[in-house]
Amino acid sequence: xxxxxxxxxxxxxxxxxxxxxxxxxxxxxxxxxxxxxxxxxxxxxxxxxxxxxxxxxxxxxxxxxxxxxxxxxxxxxxxxxxxxxxxxxxxxxxxxxxxxxxxxxxxxxxxxxxxxxxxxxxxxxxxxxxxxxxxxxxxxxxxxxxxxxxxxxxxxxxxxxxxxxxxxxxxxxxxxxxxxxxxxxxxxxxxxxxxxxxxxxxxxxxxxxxxxxxxxxxxxxxxxxxxxxxxxxxxxxxxxxxxxxxxxxxxxxxxxxxxxxxxxxxxxxxxxxxxxxxxxxxxxxxxxxxxxxxxxxxxxxxxxxxxxxxxxxxxxxxxxxxxxxxxxxxxxxxxxxxxxxxxxxxxxxxxxxxxxxxxxxxxxxxxxxxxxxxxxxxxxxxxxxxxxxxxxxxxxxxxxxxxxxxxxxxxxxxxxxxxxxxxxxxxxxxxxxxxxxxxxxxxxxxxxxxxxxxxxxxxxxxxxxxxxxxxxxxxxxxxxxxxxxxxxxxxxxxxxxxxxxxxxxxxxxxxxxxxxxxxxxxxxxxxxxxxxxxxxxxxxxxxxxxxxxxxxxxxxxxxxxxxxxxxxxxxxxxxxxxxxxxxxxxxxxxxxxxxxxxxxxxxxxxxxxxxxxxxxxxxxxxxxxx
Numbered sequence: 100x101x102x103x104x105x106x107x108x109x110x111x112x113x114x115x116x117x118x119x120x121x122x123x124x125x126x127x128x129x130x131x132x133x134x135x136x137x138x139x140x141x142x143x144x145x146x147x148x149x150x151x152x153x154x155x156x157x158x159x160x161x162x163x164x165x166x167x168x169x170x171x172x173x174x175x176x177x178x179x180x181x182x183x184x185x186x187x188x189x190x191x192x193x194x195x196x197x198x199x200x201x202x203x204x205x206x207x208x209x210x211x212x213x214x215x216x217x218x219x220x221x222x223x224x225x226x227x228x229x230x231x232x233x234x235x236x237x238x239x240x241x242x243x244x245x246x247x248x249x250x251x252x253x254x255x256x257x258x259x260x261x262x263x264x265x266x267x268x269x270x271x272x273x274x275x276x277x278x279x280x281x282x283x284x285x286x287x288x289x290x291x292x293x294x295x296x297x298x299x300x301x302x303x304x305x306x307x308x309x310x311x312x313x314x315x316x317x318x319x320x321x322x323x324x325x326x327x328x329x330x331x332x333x334x335x336x337x338x339x340x341x342x343x344x345x346x347x348x349x350x351x352x353x354x355x356x357x358x359x360x361x362x363x364x365x366x367x368x369x370x371x372x373x374x375x376x377x378x379x380x381x382x383x384x385x386x387x388x389x390x391x392x393x394x395x396x397x398x399x400x401x402x403x404x405x406x407x408x409x410x411x412x413x414x415x416x417x418x419x420x421x422x423x424x425x426x427x428x429x430x431x432x433x434x435x436x437x438x439x440x441x442x443x444x445x446x447x448x449x450x451x452x453x454x455x456x457x458x459x460x461x462x463x464x465x466x467x468x469x470x471x472x473x474x475x476x477x478x479x480x481x482x483x484x485x486x487x488x489x490x491x492x493x494x495x496x497x498x499x500x501x502x503x504x505x506x507x508x509x510x511x512x513x514x515x516x517x518x519x520x521x522x523x524x525x526x527x528x529x530x531x532x533x534x535x536x537x538x539x540x541x542x543x544x545x546x547x548x549x550x551x552x553x554x555x556x557x558x559x560x561x562x563x564x565x566x567x568x569x570x571x572x573x574x575x576x577x578x579x580x581x582x583x584x585x586x587x588x589x590x591x592x593x594x595x596x597x598x599x600x601x602x603x604x605x606x607x608x609x610x611x612x613x614x615x616x617x618x619x620x621x622x623x624x625x626x627x628x629x630x631x632x633x634x635x636x637x638x639x640x641x642x643x644x645x646x647x648x649x650x651x652x653x654x655x656x657x658x659x660x661x662x663x664x665x666x667x668x669x670x671x672x673x674x675x676x677x678x679x680x681x682x683x684x685x686x687x688x689x690x691x692x693x694x695x696x697x698x699x700x701x702x703x704x705x706x707x708x709x710x711x712x713x714x715x716x717x718x719x720x721x722x723x724x725x
Contacts, residue, residue, distance in 0.1 A: 116177050125239065126173040135164035152204040159197045166190040171241040183235030187243050194223035213268040222259035222287075228252070250359065252344070258335045260286040276304035286332035289379055296379040300327030319392040319399075324385075331380040333413050337428050340373045342366040371415065372424040380430075382409040398445040407436040414487065416478035431478070432470030434493055439463050456547045463540040468493045483697075484568045484634045485536070485705040492535035494705050496566055498634025500531040502600065504610050510600035511615040517602075521619030523595055524602060525633050533635050536705035538642075539564025552654045561644040562693075569690050570697070570708030572637040579622065582689050593621045641693030642685040650676035670724040678716045 108117060121127050139160040146153040167189055174183040200217035232246025243249060264282035283297040302325035308317055345358045345365040358365040388403035411430040418427050444458035471478060471489050477497065478487040486497040502510040502524040512519045540563060547556040575581040594617065600610035655671040664671075684693055695710035 129168065129170040131168040133164055133166045137162050154202045156200045156202065162194045164192050174235055174238045182233060185232040185235065185241050185243055185246050186229065188227060188229040190225060190227045192225045196221040209272045211270045216265040219262040225256040227254040256335050258287055260284055260332065274306050274309040278302045284330060288333040288335050288337055290338050290375055290377060293378065296330040298328035298330040300325060316393050317391065318396050321390045324387045326385050329382045333377055337373050337377055338375050341369050343369050370425040372427040374428045377413065377428065378411045378430050380409065380411050380413055382407055401442040403440050405438055409434040414478060432472055434466060435469055436464055436466040438465065452551050454549045458545045460543045461540065466493055466537065483706045488532055491532050492537060494536045495532050496534045496536065496568055496638050496705060497530050497532050499525050499632055500533055500635045502526040502608060504598055509597035510610055511595050511597040511617060512601055513599040513617060514601040521617040523597060524600065527602065533638050534566035536565050538562040552656060554652045557649045558647045560647045563642045565641045566638050567641040567693060568634065568706040569637045569639050570706060572689055587621055591621050592618045594618055639688045640685040641688065643693045644683040645679065646681040648676065648678050649680055650674055668723050668725060672722045674720040676718050679713050680715060
């Protein structure tokens with residue numbers, strides 16, 4: 100393709116741009132700027148003149164920023180951007196949060212009482228204006244004035260919630276404690292008349308070390324048990340369905356068609372339906388825990404077991420197109436989580452000038468989608484193999500799996516009349532749950548070494564037992580570029596491991612116990628027939644070990660600050676740190692990062708395509724206190 104001096108050479112149809120075109124001559128790019136201000140104000144007022152132990156606390160905070168961003172494509176791109184494109188966006192964002200708390204503390208003999216009542220107000224406003232320009236007049240000149248067609252749009256998002264809450268704690272002889280909390284929220288994201296929800300908690304604590312006396316290696320021991328409810332509201336604009344600007348997607352050689360077009364505007368109902376009877380989410384959790392410290396607090400542990408049931412979780416799910424929508428926001432039935440957490444910490448070495456502290460936090464959670472609704476047993480998330488499946492972990496990976504015998508061996512097609520002869524058979528009985536996204540367990544290890552005014556710390560993070568779908572591997576296999584196919588036989592013939600079998604005309608399968616010995620062409624084994632059909636082939640283990648952070652800090656001695664710098668600074672620290680300095684992935688993982696997520700930070704995890712690797716970062720920080 101050649102247009103206005105811009106040339107692309109392709110070995111495929113007009114559906115992809117040449118990657119060199121992306122990299123050269125500033126043909127594609129983006130730029131962003133952000134100015135941010137985060138003020139916080141806190142007030143503490145002692146009201147002992149009114150009543151002993153009475154105080155008032157107030158904290159008000161805001162987050163305000165202005166964000167500018169521009170994205171552009173030069174002339175000469177394929178598809179909808181072939182005439183060039185320039186998009187400019189401005190966003191003004193303001194969020195606020197206010198808490199006012201009245202506290203009362205009183206001792207009555209062997210009893211002590213703590214009471215608190217409070218009020219919270221929070222919300223945000225985001226105003227985004229965007230101009231989408233297309234059909235650039237001058238190649239390589241990226242300015243909205245250079246676009247023959249300019250389509251403006253404005254998006255405003257607002258949310259507000261307010262709450263009242265309180266707590267009451269009564270203790271006896273610093274040994275037994277009972278605490279009750281309660282909170283009621285009102286949220287603008289829920290339907291009017293159904294936007295209020297209350298959630299309480301109850302907890303008991305027993306400090307049994309109070310009974311042991313001083314002549315023991317146990318410094319502290321506490322048993323605790325609690326039962327709590329936690330409510331949550333909905334995303335913004337979840338109640339009423341809206342209209343959106345009509346547009347038509349591009350096809351071979353035809354660009355996108357967006358309204359207004361030649362002075363004519365058009366709107367269509369959004370394909371994503373909202374829910375006017377949406378309810379708030381609610382979780383119910385039982386937890387029991389143990390805390391202990393030993394040997395003058397040189398060794399300690401904290402462990403807990405929890406059983407959590409979440410009801411009416413808010414999820415956007417695909418629905419039948421016959422409804423007029425492709426997806427709808429709904430409350431799904433019930434999710435259960437059961438898990439164990441163990442934290443062990445200690446100080447193996449401690450002298451006057453040197454100390455070594457280490458902690459390890461191990462965590463394991465098993466979650467299950469107990470029920471969706473009476474009419475649904477699974478919910479696909481964006482149609483990429485990630486799904487909520489009743490009776491399985493959430494989210495799960497659901498798709499086309501290999502046909503296997505009762506011993507787990509893959510079945511190879513032994514029917515000479517089959518186009519799949521000599522290759523693994525995909526089970527045609529329907530999608531299967533292939534794996535789960537969440538890990539079986541996680542472990543974080545933190546080490547900190549201090550010598551005089553120096554401190555060195557490192558944090559190691561590891562996760563094992565989860566899976567991810569690689570959309571990148573899907574494409575690379577189809578084009579013969581995957582590392583899974585780099586060791587190719589010289590004669591292009593191979594024999595796939597497995598047992599022989601075939602699919603019968605009635606849809607059933609005949610599976611033998613005979614090892615496969617059928618030769619087939621290696622290059623035909625992956626392209627199209629497997630790469631874009633077998634979900635199991637591109638489902639990878641996302642196990643990893645990462646050195647998350649290493650830092651070296653130095654605190655300037657107090658006498659130097661006082662004698663040499665005149666006491667201008669009360670503290671002066673300098674820190675050198677690095678993040679993501681080392682990593683290990685499962686040998687079968689071929690992507691850039693097991694934590695990659697196609698949709699960013701939301702609930703739809705477990706799938707990525709062309710994701711970027713996590714970057715290493717190095718920083719120097721100077722912290723001064725006056």
